[in-house]
Amino acid sequence: MSPFGSRRWHRAIILFTALFILAIITEFGIGWFYQYIRAHKKLSWSADELRTYLTYTDRWDLERLERGEPKVLSYYILDSNGRVIDLQQFNPAMKLRVKADMPPIGLQTVYVQETGQTWRIFVKHIRGCTIIIGIEPPEDITNVDNRLLGDAALFGTTIESALRVKIEQTDRYTQFAIVDDKMNVRFAVGGIPLLIEPSRTLKFNHFNEIPTEDGLTYSVFTSPVLSNSGQLVGVISTFDEADPKPWFSLLYWIINCLSSTVLAFIGTLIGIPYIGEKFEPLVLLHDSLQKGESWTVEFKESLRWSVWQKTGKQGDGALKKLSEEIAVETVAAFLNQPSGGTLLIGVSDDKKIVGLERDYESLAQKGDSRDDKEKKQDRFQVHFRNLLAQRIGRDTTNLYIQSAFVEDDGKDVCVLHARPAFVPIYITDGKAKAFFVRDGASTVQLDVEQTVAFVEKRWPKALWRRGWNMIRRW
Numbered sequence: 001m002s003p004f005g006s007r008r009w010h011r012a013i014i015l016f017t018a019l020f021i022l023a024i025i026t027e028f029g030i031g032w033f034y035q036y037i038r039a040h041k042k043l044s045w046s047a048d049e050l051r052t053y054l055t056y057t058d059r060w061d062l063e064r065l066e067r068g069e070p071k072v073l074s075y076y077i078l079d080s081n082g083r084v085i086d087l088q089q090f091n092p093a094m095k096l097r098v099k100a101d102m103p104p105i106g107l108q109t110v111y112v113q114e115t116g117q118t119w120r121i122f123v124k125h126i127r128g129c130t131i132i133i134g135i136e137p138p139e140d141i142t143n144v145d146n147r148l149l150g151d152a153a154l155f156g157t158t159i160e161s162a163l164r165v166k167i168e169q170t171d172r173y174t175q176f177a178i179v180d181d182k183m184n185v186r187f188a189v190g191g192i193p194l195l196i197e198p199s200r201t202l203k204f205n206h207f208n209e210i211p212t213e214d215g216l217t218y219s220v221f222t223s224p225v226l227s228n229s230g231q232l233v234g235v236i237s238t239f240d241e242a243d244p245k246p247w248f249s250l251l252y253w254i255i256n257c258l259s260s261t262v263l264a265f266i267g268t269l270i271g272i273p274y275i276g277e278k279f280e281p282l283v284l285l286h287d288s289l290q291k292g293e294s295w296t297v298e299f300k301e302s303l304r305w306s307v308w309q310k311t312g313k314q315g316d317g318a319l320k321k322l323s324e325e326i327a328v329e330t331v332a333a334f335l336n337q338p339s340g341g342t343l344l345i346g347v348s349d350d351k352k353i354v355g356l357e358r359d360y361e362s363l364a365q366k367g368d369s370r371d372d373k374e375k376k377q378d379r380f381q382v383h384f385r386n387l388l389a390q391r392i393g394r395d396t397t398n399l400y401i402q403s404a405f406v407e408d409d410g411k412d413v414c415v416l417h418a419r420p421a422f423v424p425i426y427i428t429d430g431k432a433k434a435f436f437v438r439d440g441a442s443t444v445q446l447d448v449e450q451t452v453a454f455v456e457k458r459w460p461k462a463l464w465r466r467g468w469n470m471i472r473r474w
Contacts, residue, residue: 012268019267023260031246031256039240040207043221046072046238056227060085060115060234062191074239077225079114080232082196087188091239093210093218096185099195102130107145110134112193119193122148128159133176134192147171163187204235209242217242281404281415284342289351293441296341298330301348303384303414305358326443327384328391328427333436333443334418335392335400335425338458341438345384346413355411356380373412377405380414391427424455 053068055061060079065086074089082099103110103123110119121134122145133148151170155162155178162178167189170176175190185194204224211217219242225234246252288297304323327343334341346356360376363383368375381403388397403416426433435451436443446454 015271016264016268019264019271020260023263023267024256027256027260028246028252031252035243035246036207039219039242040221043207043219043238043240044205044223046070046075046240047221047223047236050075050077050236050238051223051225054225056225056233059113062086062115062117072238075237077234077236078196079234081114082198083112083114084188084191084194084196085115085234086191088190089239090185090188091218091241092212092214092216093220093239094185094237095199095210096188096194097197098179098183098185099197100183101195102179102183103132107148110193115191117191117193120144120148121192122152124152124155126155126157126159126162129162129178129180129186131155131162131176131178132192132194133170133174134190135171135173135175136191147174151176159186279402279404279417281406281417284415284417285344285406285408285413288342288344289347292351293349295337295438295440296334296339298334298341298343298441298443299347299349299351300327300330300343300345301354302356303327303345303359303380304362324387328387329434329436329445330443331388331401331416331418332392332425332427333438335396335421336435336437336454336458338420340400340418340420343416343418344413345416346411353408353411353413356414357411377412381405384414384416391429392425396421396425422459424451424459 049070050065050072053065053070054077055064062085072088074091076087076094076096077085079085087094103121105123105125107120107122110121111117112119117136119134119136121132124131124133131152133151135144135148137144151174154165154169159178159180163186175192177188177192177194178186179194180186185196188194204222206222208220208222209217210220219240220237222235222237224232225236227233246256288299291297293299302323327345330341330343334343345359346354348354356376359380363379364376365379384403385397385401388401400419400421401416402419403414406413406415424435426435435446435454437446437454438444
């Protein structure tokens with residue numbers, strides 16, 4: 001196992017947790033935004049539909065609105081001076097407050113200048129509120145006063161009994177309003193001619209949410225009504241009970257947690273190979289020296305200066321090239337392994353640190369100072385990474401490989417760690433390509449058939465197999 005193996009699960013858990021939290025926040029945010037947009041569009045569409053039923057020249061013409069059937073459940077329409085033009089499906093979020101000039105108690109006829117309508121109304125005060133019952137002359141106008149008085153008896157003697165009256169209990173032509181002693185409209189239906197104080201909180205073409213005392217929240221959209229000349233003549237406010245916020249819904253939490261878990265798991269599988277590991281070269285050196293060469297550890301006495309030179313069978317240049325190729329092949333094999341691996345340059349096979357001085361000398365240039373260790377290390381690292389970039393690709397080198405120098409007893413060791421690659425890594429030599437893997441403590445080249453079999457097993461096309469391989473690797 002890689003020296004990093006004990007920390008793979010920690011990184012995976014941290015990544016999974018971060019992705020899970022991000023997914024939860026994102027999904028709740030999207031849910032809230034979708035809910036907001038849906039409510040906004042619904043209410044603005046309702047206001048636009050109501051506007052098609054309204055006609056205004058020098059006053060309101062409500063004939064189309066009375067004969068039509070707008071698909072809007074809850075709304076009110078007010079004249080620019082506050083006169084109620086129409087109101088349907090009253091709810092507490094409307095929060096209408098009547099101006100002080102209430103009609104007097106008793107039966108009376110009221111002419112509404114804004115609409116040209118004549119109303120016959122009966123005003124009755126009971127404990128806690130005032131009841132206003134009216135009929136705008138219908139086709140059947142017989143016994144209007146008796147019908148109003150009959151309906152008035154339904155409201156009882158207190159505001160509590162009045163609020164229990166249903167529209168279906170009254171005359172089909174009767175419209176009424178209940179106004180408490182603080183001048184707040186507690187219920188209303190139709191176009192009872194009340195004057196309403198203007199609201200200072202609602203803005204035109206602006207979406208609001210209004211909480212009520214009963215714990216419900218209503219969405220409201222208010223838009224202006226303009227005359228043909230563009231003059232403001234009234235307002236339309238449409239209402240709808242708001243859906244509970246996503247974070248207040250247990251079902252939404254369950255669905256989001258499940259989907260976020262799946263997304264975080266998939267994201268972890270995809271992202272973990274690209275996350276840089278905490279590179280601790282000194283720890284790697286000590287751990288590797290204790291364990292010795294293995295699937296994931298390789299010692300190399302030098303990068304360029306081979307001990308084989310002592311045989312004198314080949315020229316220096318050929319031996320240096322051969323030694324460098326072995327190092328590159330070893331790194332490629334580590335990249336292809338499920339757990340990666342560590343290459344230590346400057347350590348002999350018997351775990352002795354021999355240093356990099358001979359490699360430094362082979363790379364030295366005329367005029368270099370013998371004491372400038374930083375320059376020597378820099379030249380060595382540039383040379384080695386250029387070798388890797390030429391043979392396995394610069395992007396692969398930058399993405400998967402980390403290296404550093406560790407000094408031990410005055411001698412330098414180059415510690416290189418190769419993380420497992422997310423794709424097969426080949427060594428290129430002109431047009432030819434070679435594939436290397438680790439076989440115990442050795443690096444071996446596979447033939448074509450072996451390469452195909454290894455790649456299919458190591459990087460399967462099936463997503464579930466990839467996930468299983470990554471889990472095993474951690």
